[in-house]
Amino acid sequence: MVKRPTDIPEVEISRQELVKLLAELCPAHRIDLAGAVALPCVQPHRERWREWLAADRHADLEYVTRDPAAREDPTQKNAWAQSVLIFGQRYTDGWPGDEDLLLRDVPWTDRVARYARGHDYHDVLLKDIKRVVKGLVTAIPGLAAFPSTDTGPYLEREYAWLAGLGFMGKNTCLIHEKLGSGLFLGAALTNLRVTGMPPGNVPQAEPLYAIVPRRRRAPSRILANHCGSCTACLDACPTDALLPAGGLDARSCISTWTIEWRGQAPEDRRAEQGGLLFGCDICQSVCPWNQRAAERDTPLPVREEYGVLPTHGELKLADLAALNDDDFRARFRRTPLWRAHPEGLRRNAEVVLKNLADKE
Numbered sequence: 292m293v294k295r296p297t298d299i300p301e302v303e304i305s306r307q308e309l310v311k312l313l314a315e316l317c318p319a320h321r322i323d324l325a326g327a328v329a330l331p332c333v334q335p336h337r338e339r340w341r342e343w344l345a346a347d348r349h350a351d352l353e354y355v356t357r358d359p360a361a362r363e364d365p366t367q368k369n370a371w372a373q374s375v376l377i378f379g380q381r382y383t384d385g386w387p388g389d390e391d392l393l394l395r396d397v398p399w400t401d402r403v404a405r406y407a408r409g410h411d412y413h414d415v416l417l418k419d420i421k422r423v424v425k426g427l428v429t430a431i432p433g434l435a436a437f438p439s440t441d442t443g444p445y446l447e448r449e450y451a452w453l454a455g456l457g458f459m460g461k462n463t464c465l466i467h468e469k470l471g472s473g474l475f476l477g478a479a480l481t482n483l484r485v486t487g488m489p490p491g492n493v494p495q496a497e498p499l500y501a502i503v504p505r506r507r508r509a510p511s512r513i514l515a516n517h518c519g520s521c522t523a524c525l526d527a528c529p530t531d532a533l534l535p536a537g538g539l540d541a542r543s544c545i546s547t548w549t550i551e552w553r554g555q556a557p558e559d560r561r562a563e564q565g566g567l568l569f570g571c572d573i574c575q576s577v578c579p580w581n582q583r584a585a586e587r588d589t590p591l592p593v594r595e596e597y598g599v600l601p602t603h604g605e606l607k608l609a610d611l612a613a614l615n616d617d618d619f620r621a622r623f624r625r626t627p628l629w630r631a632h633p634e635g636l637r638r639n640a641e642v643v644l645k646n647l648a649d650k651e
């Protein structure tokens with residue numbers, strides 16, 4: 292835990308100067324999107340978050356319930372904070388389309404959600420953000436910035452939307468119109484007052500830096516959501532975890548069952564997990580924005596660390612169901628699969644094996 296001073300004097304920079312600095316630093320450190328939100332800011336979707344908590348839709352993800360006041364307003368605990376910088380880094384260049392994972396003949400690594408097919412983003416993205424921040428600190432005397440990804444008490448998607456990184460899909464993911472939703476997000480709380488920026492709660496049309504621009508549109512059309520009448524993600528979700536009125540019930544999400552839950556997955560819902568071993572990409576793989584991103588004429592290379600899981604080609608699902616703790620530790624340290632713990636990965640593999648057997 293980084294110890295922060297209680298009082299840090301603000302530093303000022305113009306939007307223009309910050310744009311210039313980010314244009315040099317972000318590509319050098321493989322950050323694809325960056326923006327800023329002025330603080331304090333009353334988040335426009337704060338009610339959604341409160342309802343989500345009140346209705347227990349967070350399942351038993353205790354960490355998201357911690358510090359609710361700080362999550363809504365980081366200046367409650369850090370009165371000195373003037374802005375939150377928000378960063379996006381791609382882990383896939385779109386999704387080529389839906390795949391039936393109950394097919395028998397796919398390698399088990401194809402049953403792992405794309406975000407998890409490489410090194411852990413908590414390491415990779417965080418280091419890249421720290422490098423960008425180091426560059427900013429060198430260029431802006433007096434700048435204090437505290438980077439995090441996932442772990443800071445921030446509603447990262449809300450800030451990313453406000454900072455112009457993309458819109459919020461009905462699948463609840465942050466979607467960039469050209470890059471899709473295969474993006475990790477990270478934040479840095481700063482004492483930077485950026486002049487020439489709108490108030491924090493006013494969504495911006497473009498971020499401060501982007502590897503490619505968003506669709507151009509008049510500022511009056513900055514909507515939270517550009518899904519139109521599409522409901523592909525809601526229709527495709529095998530567990531009805533996406534709510535028709537927007538939002539996600541984490542108690543029903545396969546991502547929760549296979550990554551976050553420590554006990555047994557609900558036996559009466561086992562079939563709904565289908566052929567998924569770790570995480571779930573269904574509501575993203577059916578999304579037209581991701582399919583369009585995958586059809587890009589000139590593909591944009593993805594950060595190499597996110598490419599593929601280290602070679603485990605010799606392993607079969609049955610081996611995973613019987614993998615001992617030492618073997619798990621040796622193979623999966625510093626990968627996202629670590630989060631499932633050995634017993635979680637064995638449980639997931641058993642479920643997939645049973646579902647495959649049932650299908651036969």
Ligand code: B12
Pocket residue numbers: 334336337339340343352355404405406440441442443444445446447448449459460461462463464465466472473474475476477515516537538539541544546547551569570571572574
């Ligand atoms: C808890 C958590 C989960 C939970 C709950 C997810 C959820 N949707 O709430 C579970 C385990 C299910 C999960 C799954 C996944 N997660 Co997750 N998760 C988080 C975490 C740690 C907190 C999210 C949170 O606070 N949820 C509470 C709800 C209420 O907040 P919210 O979803 O952000 O929604 C806010 C707004 O977006 C808005 N809103 C929400 N939905 C809608 C819909 C409409 C129409 C509108 C207008 C507004 C709106 O209201 C909310 C209040 O501000 C964040 C990191 C972070 N600190 O933010 C990562 C994060 C959201 N996850 C991420 C990823 C990659 C995933 C998975 C893709 C992994 C996988 N393949 O299995 C799936 C995607 C499932 C999905 N469709 O969301 C990324 C998402 C990147 C992106 N492009 O959006 C994040 C940001 C992690 C990161 N640092 O990159 N996750």
Ligand code: SF4
Pocket residue numbers: 462527528529530531532533539543544545546571572573574575
């Ligand atoms: S991640 Fe899977 S289970 Fe969760 S909402 Fe999306 S499609 Fe449904």
Ligand code: SF4
Pocket residue numbers: 460461462463517518521522523524525574577578579580
């Ligand atoms: S699948 Fe359709 S409804 Fe769902 S997020 Fe994508 S565009 Fe929006």
